[in-house]
Amino acid sequence: MDKVRFGIIGVGNMGSKHFENFMNGKIKNGVVTAIADLVPEKLERMKQMAAEIDPSAKFECYASGDELIAAKPCDAVIIAVPHYFHPVFAIKAMKAGLNALVEKPAGVYTEQVREMLGESALHPELKLCIMFNQRTNPYFKKMKALIADGELGKVTRLNWIITNWFRSQSYYDAGGWRATWKGEGGGVLYNQAPHNIDLFQWIPDMMPSSVRAFCKFGKFHDIEVEDDVTAYFEYPNGATGVFITTTGDAPGTNRFEITGTKGRLIYDGGKLFFTKNEIPSDEFIRTGPGFKKPPFTTEEIVLDDENPQHVGILNNFADSILGLCALYSPASDGIRGVELANAMLLSAWEDRSVELPIDGKHFYERLQEHIRDSKIVKKENAGGVVDLAGTY
Amino acid sequence: MDKVRFGIIGVGNMGSKHFENFMNGKIKNGVVTAIADLVPEKLERMKQMAAEIDPSAKFECYASGDELIAAKPCDAVIIAVPHYFHPVFAIKAMKAGLNALVEKPAGVYTEQVREMLGESALHPELKLCIMFNQRTNPYFKKMKALIADGELGKVTRLNWIITNWFRSQSYYDAGGWRATWKGEGGGVLYNQAPHNIDLFQWIPDMMPSSVRAFCKFGKFHDIEVEDDVTAYFEYPNGATGVFITTTGDAPGTNRFEITGTKGRLIYDGGKLFFTKNEIPSDEFIRTGPGFKKPPFTTEEIVLDDENPQHVGILNNFADSILGLCALYSPASDGIRGVELANAMLLSAWEDRSVELPIDGKHFYERLQEHIRDSKIVKKENAGGVVDLAGTY
Numbered sequence: 001m002d003k004v005r006f007g008i009i010g011v012g013n014m015g016s017k018h019f020e021n022f023m024n025g026k027i028k029n030g031v032v033t034a035i036a037d038l039v040p041e042k043l044e045r046m047k048q049m050a051a052e053i054d055p056s057a058k059f060e061c062y063a064s065g066d067e068l069i070a071a072k073p074c075d076a077v078i079i080a081v082p083h084y085f086h087p088v089f090a091i092k093a094m095k096a097g098l099n100a101l102v103e104k105p106a107g108v109y110t111e112q113v114r115e116m117l118g119e120s121a122l123h124p125e126l127k128l129c130i131m132f133n134q135r136t137n138p139y140f141k142k143m144k145a146l147i148a149d150g151e152l153g154k155v156t157r158l159n160w161i162i163t164n165w166f167r168s169q170s171y172y173d174a175g176g177w178r179a180t181w182k183g184e185g186g187g188v189l190y191n192q193a194p195h196n197i198d199l200f201q202w203i204p205d206m207m208p209s210s211v212r213a214f215c216k217f218g219k220f221h222d223i224e225v226e227d228d229v230t231a232y233f234e235y236p237n238g239a240t241g242v243f244i245t246t247t248g249d250a251p252g253t254n255r256f257e258i259t260g261t262k263g264r265l266i267y268d269g270g271k272l273f274f275t276k277n278e279i280p281s282d283e284f285i286r287t288g289p290g291f292k293k294p295p296f297t298t299e300e301i302v303l304d305d306e307n308p309q310h311v312g313i314l315n316n317f318a319d320s321i322l323g324l325c326a327l328y329s330p331a332s333d334g335i336r337g338v339e340l341a342n343a344m345l346l347s348a349w350e351d352r353s354v355e356l357p358i359d360g361k362h363f364y365e366r367l368q369e370h371i372r373d374s375k376i377v378k379k380e381n382a383g384g385v386v387d388l389a390g391t392y
Numbered sequence: 393m394d395k396v397r398f399g400i401i402g403v404g405n406m407g408s409k410h411f412e413n414f415m416n417g418k419i420k421n422g423v424v425t426a427i428a429d430l431v432p433e434k435l436e437r438m439k440q441m442a443a444e445i446d447p448s449a450k451f452e453c454y455a456s457g458d459e460l461i462a463a464k465p466c467d468a469v470i471i472a473v474p475h476y477f478h479p480v481f482a483i484k485a486m487k488a489g490l491n492a493l494v495e496k497p498a499g500v501y502t503e504q505v506r507e508m509l510g511e512s513a514l515h516p517e518l519k520l521c522i523m524f525n526q527r528t529n530p531y532f533k534k535m536k537a538l539i540a541d542g543e544l545g546k547v548t549r550l551n552w553i554i555t556n557w558f559r560s561q562s563y564y565d566a567g568g569w570r571a572t573w574k575g576e577g578g579g580v581l582y583n584q585a586p587h588n589i590d591l592f593q594w595i596p597d598m599m600p601s602s603v604r605a606f607c608k609f610g611k612f613h614d615i616e617v618e619d620d621v622t623a624y625f626e627y628p629n630g631a632t633g634v635f636i637t638t639t640g641d642a643p644g645t646n647r648f649e650i651t652g653t654k655g656r657l658i659y660d661g662g663k664l665f666f667t668k669n670e671i672p673s674d675e676f677i678r679t680g681p682g683f684k685k686p687p688f689t690t691e692e693i694v695l696d697d698e699n700p701q702h703v704g705i706l707n708n709f710a711d712s713i714l715g716l717c718a719l720y721s722p723a724s725d726g727i728r729g730v731e732l733a734n735a736m737l738l739s740a741w742e743d744r745s746v747e748l749p750i751d752g753k754h755f756y757e758r759l760q761e762h763i764r765d766s767k768i769v770k771k772e773n774a775g776g777v778v779d780l781a782g783t784y
Contacts (some may be wrong), residue, residue, distance in 0.1 A: 157641065159553060168680035214624055220677055230624055230632055232606055240622055242634055249549065249651050250673035250685045259641050281642035285612055288560035293642045
């Protein structure tokens with residue numbers, strides 16, 4: 001294989017951006033040979049884009065992801081359809097012998113993600129990737145590395161205020177599937193914040209043992225799902241965490257603080273500050289005098305590494321298929337974020353603390369209840385979910 | 393009355409500082425005429441201090457607060473004894489016709505604070521003040537004023553990470569009453585954070601309708617009370633809040649963020665930042681396009697007003713007794729902080745959300761259970777609380 005041949009299933013918001021990156025030659029070892037969408041106009045738009053950027057580009061167009069997978073004009077597919085269908089198409093692709101990359105989240109509920117990962121286990125020769133493009137942010141990578149290297153000592157506290165996901169009502173009204181139990185399976189936790197939820201566990205490499213979340217449904221918007229979340233986490237090592245997100249605050253805040261016994265990281269508004277204790281706090285508690293604190297220094301960490309985002313993940317995916325490197329963002333990681341989002345919803349629905357791992361079947365049943373009891377009627381598009389697959 | 397004559401009950405940590413401020417002539421319309429402490433050495437120390445700073449100073453020494461109040465060599469008393477005794481001595485003082493200032497917190501449980509306020513209601517001619525000295529911080533005053541003036545619109549979210557109260561084990565071991573249910577009635581919520589708890593309600597002028605708190609008891613230290621708290625609040629107007637405090641983090645963080653529809657205030661590390669939305673977020677949700685946010689500006693507010701702290705509160709207390717001004721920090725405000733601290737403990741003890749106002753009698757009974765079940769044996773001083781009154 002010289003270059004990996006890609007098919008893109010769904011050329012809406014995200015899929016069209018991936019297509020554009022390919023047209024601009026940004027994926028060194030990858031080429032698009034096929035695209036699929038249920039909406040013919042979207043395919044036409046991609047043809048026009050290709051004609052403008054790279055008239056020599058040759059790719060087949062398919063009226064659905066199923067047709068594309070059946071025709072197999074590629075080695076790998078990029079799945080950029082509504083969340084529920086990420087595992088569905090990934091499983092079909094792997095069964096057909098194709099490598100697959102799914103957009104985030106890995107799925108809406110853990111059971112379907114587990115099914116996808118089960119299929120993946122049957123195909124060790126195929127790569128299954130998830131688009132966690134924020135993992136390429138050099139500051140997040142640095143935070144992860146510092147913690148892994150023990151520079152923070154034992155992590156005791158996590159706090160992420162990630163409230164800069166403002167959306168107006170018109171955003172929600174523009175897509176029939178948006179912000180519905182049936183169409184997305186949730187709100188800000190499933191559409192806007194999945195990257196942050198992933199990073200919240202990926203950076204410290206810590207999953208909580210229990211979650212108590214307070215989700216407000218349609219608090220700021222006329223929607224049925226959560227648009228405001230405050231969640232409290234407890235970890236096996238005794239650490240605690242708070243995660244706050246919303247689409248209702250403007251302009252909102254993005255501040256992630258991680259405290260450990262040896263120091264603290266604060267990522268705030270794109271800047272990273274690292275505080276180091278000369279003596280770890282737990283040692284100083286045992287040995288230090290009365291009101292004193294251990295001496296410390298604080299420095300800003302300035303990085304000029306580039307942040308390749310989607311292009312970085314796509315290049316890594318292609319290169320890993322060619323055996324040139326390891327997969328940076330494996331879809332198997334994706335179940336952690338889905339489990340956290342599920343746990344937050346379940347905690348709010350049932351007004352209680354939820355232990356992890358959650359009972360996936362129980363969550364699925366509760367989600368079905370919400371879908372069944374949904375009274376939302378979208379103004380512009382009340383069509384079923386299936387009809388909208390591929391429009392994302 | 394030319395100058396208000398003050399008696400100081402308890403010349404330990406705080407009382408001795410107040411005494412020093414008087415000796416240095418910092419209380420313009422006040423003079424110390426009496427001090428009381430159960431520990432003779434402390435009285436001796438004050439005599440030495442007076443001899444060094446102001447040899448002309450004349451004041452009587454009493455072996456207890458009761459003796460001082462009975463002798464009435466003053467117009468007002470400053471009560472700087474362990475928390476439980478703030479209302480006790482305030483009531484005795486008012487019954488004797490004395491104005492009174494209590495250290496924070498106003499008491500350990502709402503029932504005793506209510507009793508103190510009931511006594512105060514019988515003496516409208518007497519001032520009853522509480523030492524909320526952080527209320528003189530110009531930044532906190534500015535935040536309060538901006539919110540009162542409607543500059544933030546409707547407040548939607550509060551978040552205070554106030555984790556810079558680090559204490560080592562030796563601090564706790566140094567006082568037999570410290571960090572015990574019997575001696576203090578709680579930990580960080582009752583000793584270190586009462587100022588922050590007060591400001592959390594005073595600045596926005598908002599009390600929550602429900603509290604869900606996660607308190608960890610003796611998490612970082614060998615103590616029986618809480619040294620780590622994460623609390624979630626819901627307000628009658630729909631706002632939510634998070635308050636995080638501990639004595640276990642070093643160096644810790646002090647960052648208070650208040651979000652409203654029209655803007656946001658961030659007080660972080662002593663600096664204040666004010667973000668203003670050109671269009672309020674709730675209006676923009678109704679009228680704005682898809683992914684856009686309302687335009688905004690952010691400015692740092694720099695104030696060079698002085699922050700007189702304890703001296704400011706003492707001057708205001710003296711001046712208000714002379715009828716020169718209104719009382720800035722009335723003790724009647726103090727019940728709010730006590731109720732919040734009580735609600736946080738109760739929520740953690742009973743692992744549930746607590747509605748406000750709390751059932752004060754129920755809280756009192758739960759507190760007595762904790763005192764009764766206490767197994768703590770202090771290394772240096774296992775003496776009863778009463779013996780220690782006046783040593784603070």
